[in-house]
Amino acid sequence: MKQYKPVFILLVSIVLIQLAAVLLGKAFLLTQLTMSAYYVLVAVGLCMVMGYAGQISMGQAGFFAIGGYTAASLGTINFAEGTHSFLFRILDAAGLLIEETTLYGDVIQYLNPWVSLLAAILIAGGAAFVLGVPVLKLKGHYLAMATMGFGIIIYRIVLGSRVFGEADGISNVPAFPLVPGLAVSGDFQSRVSNYYIAWTLVILGMILLINLIHSRVGRALRSLHGSEDAADAMGVDTSRYKVSVFVIGAVFAAVAGFFMTHYNGGIGPSEAGVLKSVRYVSIVAVGGMANLWGALIMGLVLNFLSLRGVFGHFDDAVFGVVLVFIMMFMPEGFIRKSFWQGLKIRAAGLRKNRKVQSEGAAGE
Amino acid sequence: MSNTAAECGKSLLRIEGLDKYFGGLHAVDSVSFDVTSGMIKAVIGPNGAGKTTLFNMIAGYFPPSGGEVYFQDTLITGMKPFEVAGQGILRTFQNLKLNPHMSVLDNVLLGCHRTGKAGFLAGMLSSGKSRKEERQAVEAVLPVLEWLNIIDQKDTEVGNLSFGNQRAVELARALASDPPMLLLDEPAAGLNMHETEDLAQRLQTIRDQGKTILLVEHDMSLVMDISDEIVVLNFGQKIAEGEPQAIQRNEEVIRIYLGDDNA
Structure with missing residues (x-):
């Protein structure tokens, strides 16, 4: 139970921050805190891959984008336009469509986001598996380059494809109703509830990862970071473990991207950019590499400041400088x-x- | 221990005509020998004789160019290292391979990996089964730590331990899952005389508990003291095999170790 104490502290801090923001009349800050939570989710997932298992990934933004664009493209298909289609009849019969009336009185029917969430997880996990099997045989710089290549491919695909809205991205993504009365959306009224949805997701993610670290598998991952040969000699199927943890990191990123897209009501290609991937890496590095809580705190602080515009035009430069500084002077974070x-x-x-x-x- | 008198004396590891070429170099040249269950067998030879190459082929680190290795009558050539470990052959390394940032206990618990079952999902959900398995592993490992006198340091990061104690951690890790066979790559390298004596006693105790040990070692007095049988390699070829006394009297062995009078 000792390992859950920080989770409890996190829970209390989340409530206190929310109360303080509302009481001080600065409830607008909750928007950036919510978005930061989703970025934190990517960072802690990457922390598991990079900090604990020792496998660098410069492609996390790509997985984030896979989640986000899955939410956006599946969420914006209006099935009401083709009620005679075979697909419509199947989905309708299975009860997987949500009906809504727009401001203009038109009836739209869109796919239940739980279905697209499942799709996002499967696509991102599948992509991570297909990419990971060959690429995780590489080490160090080579692995960094290969995963970065993947990130660039995803970026160019979303930027160049008509279906993904090219440079404009996809907007008008509907809300994601989790349970009746609670939805992931950027609605002004649901700002507080969305803040809690996002941080609940972070807490759930943290509990899963903390459990994993303290398990048989977690120990095997940490030891393959120390010495792959030794882990191998003790019976750890190192290639399978590396791919599995890579898939977990990708799924965390995709889920974050999925929720964030419903929260923002859209997504653009900048979320898939390589510089975003660099951000996640620098957050994990500055957080102390094998330190989930470090990644969480630095992810929150740096993303919040960045979203508040504190770094101005030098936004990406700040993350770059942070990375260089950490690598030179504090490689342990x-x-x-x-x-x-x-x-x-x-x-x-x-x-x-x-x-x-x-x-x-x-x-x- | 499960070993009965009938099992003792049975061949546990069988090496048949192992070959390894590195380019034009014939590093291991059709070497064959048996390791009988419940004995300590040592592989010796001058530097570059092919000892470590032989070890790496048995443990699955690289495939032999020819020949086969059987463990308990199962063909293990072609298996990956983790699969060889899964069969119950656990090894230590000449240059310690521990995770310096993990505690002694965690490093040793890694040795129980092969007998555990909990996967990613069970770990993430911290299922009752996985926690029970974890408790059992700790219980199994603590006596080993106590026996090797590293129980007091069980929560210390391995990087802060003395070299001798780090060697003990490696041995504890290999022993953690109670494997039938150990491969020890120069277990006495870097130890002082006192520590080497301790090691000799411990290895004999391990053997007396029914485990089988195959080791590569440079310390001749250790090898002669504890081995039941010795294999001598030179330029990749087996030039002698037998009990320590016989090896000490073997003229060819004396020649390669002390030099040829006519040279």
Whole structure:
């Protein structure tokens, strides 16, 4: 149970932040906090792949986009236009369509987003599997380049395809009704509930990953990071484990992209960009690599600041600088026990010195 | 231990005509020998004799150019390392391969991986079965840590341990799942005399518990003290095989180790 204590702290902080934002009359901040939560979900998934299993992925934005564009393209098909089609009759009979009347009195029927969520998970997981099997044989820079190549391909596909709206992306994505009275949408009235939906998703994701880390599989993943040969020698099917954790990271990204697209009511190609992938990598790095909580905190802080426009035109540059700085000066990351312990020891040393000096002065 | 008197003395590992070429180099040249259940067998030879290559072929790190290895009458050539481990042949490495950022206990628990079942889903959902399996693994491993005198450091990160203790962690990891056979690649390398004596006693205890050990070692006194049988390799060929006393008297072995008078 010890490992769940931070989850409880997170839960309390989420509630406190929400109350503070509303009480201080800054409820508009909840929008950026909600979006940050979805980016955090990508970061913690990548943290598992990169920090724990030691496999870098520069293609997480690609998986995020797969989730987002699945939500957008499946969610914006109006089946009411082709009520005689075979597909319509099947979906209608299975009860998988949601009927809605627009402001102009037109009836539209769209696919139940739970179906497209399943599709998003399957497509992203499948893509990660097909990509991962050959690519995860590579190591280090080569793996980084290969996954980045995948990210670029996804970016060019969404940018160049008519069905994905080219440079404009896809808008007017309907809300995602989770349960009656609770929907993922950018509605002004549902800002608070959406904040909680997003962070609940993060909490669920964290619990799954924390459990995984403390399990037999988690130990095998961490040890294959340390030495692949050793893990292999102890009976760990390293190639299968690497692919599996890569698929998990991809599914986390896709789910985040899916929810975010319903929340924003649309998605554009910039979400698939390579610079977004770099962002996720730098968040995991600055969070301390093998540190889920570090990735969560830095993901929240950096994305929130970025979404608030604090970095201005230098948005992407900031993430690049962060990455370079961390790699050069703190390859173990910023939020890491040893770093803070080191500071403490140094501070204690300073105090001791000062004490000795003052005692020496008093003695004279 | 499961070994009965009848099982003892039966061939556990059978190596038949193993060959390995690296380009034009014939690193291992049709080597054959048996390892009988419940014995310590050592492979010795000068540097470059092909000992480690032989080891890596048995453990599945690279495929032999020819020949076969049988373990308990199962053909294991062509298996991947993790599959060989799954058969119950656990190895240690000459250059320690531990995760320095993981605790001693976690490093050793990795040794139980092959006998565990919980997968990704069970792990993520922290299912009752997977937690029970985890508890059982810890219970099984603690006596091993105690026996190797590293129980007090069980929560320490391995990177902070002395070299001797790190070697002990490697041995504990190989022993964790109670495997029938150990492959030890220079287990005494880097140990001082006192630690080497400890190791000798421990290896004999492990054998007396019914496990079979195949080891590569440079420390001749250790090899002569504890081995039941020795295989001598030179330039990839087996030049002698037998009990320690016989090997010590073998003229060809003396020649390659001490040099030829006429050279």
